[in-house]
Amino acid sequence: MADPALFSVLVEVRLREGIADPQGATIERALPALGLTGVTGVRAGKSFRFDIAAADDADALAQATVVADRLLANPVIEESSVTVHPAGGSA
Amino acid sequence: MAPRVGVVIFPGTNCEHDAILAVQRLGASADLVWHGDTSVSGYDALILPGGFAHGDYLRPGAIARFSPVMEAVAGFAASGGPVVGICNGFQVLTEAGLLPGALQKNRGLRFLCTTVRLRVETSDSVLTSGVAVGTELAIPINHFEGNYTCDAETLARLRDDERVVLRYVDNPNGSVDNIAGVCNEARNVVGLMPHPERASDPLLGSVDGSVLLRALLGSATLSGSGETAA
Numbered sequence: 001m002a003d004p005a006l007f008s009v010l011v012e013v014r015l016r017e018g019i020a021d022p023q024g025a026t027i028e029r030a031l032p033a034l035g036l037t038g039v040t041g042v043r044a045g046k047s048f049r050f051d052i053a054a055a056d057d058a059d060a061l062a063q064a065t066v067v068a069d070r071l072l073a074n075p076v077i078e079e080s081s082v083t084v085h086p087a088g089g090s091a
Numbered sequence: 092m093a094p095r096v097g098v099v100i101f102p103g104t105n106c107e108h109d110a111i112l113a114v115q116r117l118g119a120s121a122d123l124v125w126h127g128d129t130s131v132s133g134y135d136a137l138i139l140p141g142g143f144a145h146g147d148y149l150r151p152g153a154i155a156r157f158s159p160v161m162e163a164v165a166g167f168a169a170s171g172g173p174v175v176g177i178c179n180g181f182q183v184l185t186e187a188g189l190l191p192g193a194l195q196k197n198r199g200l201r202f203l204c205t206t207v208r209l210r211v212e213t214s215d216s217v218l219t220s221g222v223a224v225g226t227e228l229a230i231p232i233n234h235f236e237g238n239y240t241c242d243a244e245t246l247a248r249l250r251d252d253e254r255v256v257l258r259y260v261d262n263p264n265g266s267v268d269n270i271a272g273v274c275n276e277a278r279n280v281v282g283l284m285p286h287p288e289r290a291s292d293p294l295l296g297s298v299d300g301s302v303l304l305r306a307l308l309g310s311a312t313l314s315g316s317g318e319t320a321a
Contacts, residue, residue: 019240020265022196071157074150074186076193077240 004053006087007060013073013080014045048072051087060084094311097124097134099164099180101144101155106177106288110140113288117301119308126158136173136217136311137164139180141233141286151179151194151236152186161187173217173310174280178234181272181282190275190282191249192241194234198265202235206297208260209271209285213253216274217310218281218303228299230285232263237284239266239273249273256281279314 015021021043028042050067054060061084073080096119100107111121124131126144131137145154155161161183168174168189176184184190197203211219211226241249246267249255257272264284272283287300 019195020198020238022198022200026200071153072149074153074193076185076191076242077195 004055007052007054007057007064007084008087009048009050009052009060009064009067010083011048011050011064011068011072011080012045013048013068013078014043015077016079019077046072052084057084057086094119094135094308095133096121096308096311097131097137098122099124099126099131099137099139099160101126101142101158101183103144103146104140104142104179106141106179106286109286109288110138110177113291113300113304114138114308116291117305117308119311124160126155126160128160129163131160131163131167131172134167134172135314136175136307137167138307139164139174139176139183140288141178141180144179144183147179147236150182150186152182152184155183156187165189168275168277168280171277171279171314173307173314175218175307176280176282177286177288178232178237178284181284182236184280184282189280190273191245192239192273194236194284195238195240195265196236197234197238197263199263203237203263204231204233205263206231206290207263207271207285209257210260212255212258213274215253216256216278216281217314218272218274218283218307219256220306220310222302222306226302227260228257228290228302229297230287230290230300230303231297232285233289234264234284237264237266239270239284241267252276254278257283257285279310 023044024042068080258269290297290300
């Protein structure tokens with residue numbers, strides 16, 4: 001078996017469409033104070049970065065997806081996207 | 092025999108002693124159950140009290156649900172034992188999948204700390220057994236994430252099965268269908284945002300919470316004696 005390599009993971013978590021986002025709405029309401037009146041549809045979310053030691057891209061993605069689905073996002077109200085790429089030093 | 096209540100604590104739980112005192116004063120015995128424990132045997136009922144388990148980091152209840160004790164709580168619930176999650180405890184139970192839905196940030200952006208009026212919507216749950224439908228209770232809330240939400244299908248099922256246990260008379264936080272508390276299909280797991288233990292003495296301004304806690308202890312006695320007989 002190949003030595004595990006290190007992969008960088010980015011998980012973005014956002015509220016599902018249709019779920020009210022009081023935080024995003026509040027940010028949007030603050031923008032006119034900056035003189036910006038054309039900004040709409042603000043949605044707040046979270047992003048998580050971490051490294052995973054995995055055999056390959058697919059393995060890293062599979063592991064990261066477990067982290068995203070089981071812990072980082074609550075599927076009742078949130079959805080997530082996962083991107084994986086080889087960590088800088090080991091590429 | 093007096094029912095024995097286990098009060099489950101996580102790092103950051105802060106309403107455990109209020110809960111213990113409130114049920115003790117109604118004649119129960121009560122102990123703390125540590126989040127690292129793997130057994131809840133010997134208890135007739137479990138309370139997951141309020142607070143900020145694991146700092147509410149990530150989402151309220153998101154980390155606590157992976158505590159070793161939660162498997163024991165799930166087993167206790169599966170065997171019919173009464174389980175009540177109050178406030179943060181409710182959030183833990185939804186994250187753990189023992190109750191449907193999720194608790195979102197309040198619609199009005201404020202942390203709410205006030206007494207609200209609640210309406211009992213079913214007498215068929217471990218927390219409202221023997222309490223007449225339509226009974227109004229004055230009980231405090233104390234939360235930032237108490238805005239109950241679920242998908243339309245789940246909401247329809249909750250309504251059809253009469254699993255909405257408590258509704259707000261005046262919705263303080265944007266909860267869908269004014270929901271303040273729900274129960275599982277077997278009706279032995281209940282979650283609610285209001286704090287009955289904070290309405291358990293005239294000095295606290297209301298004793299209406301004792302109505303619910305007394306019902307819980309009644310359910311616990313039944314469940315406990317059932318276990319002994321089995």
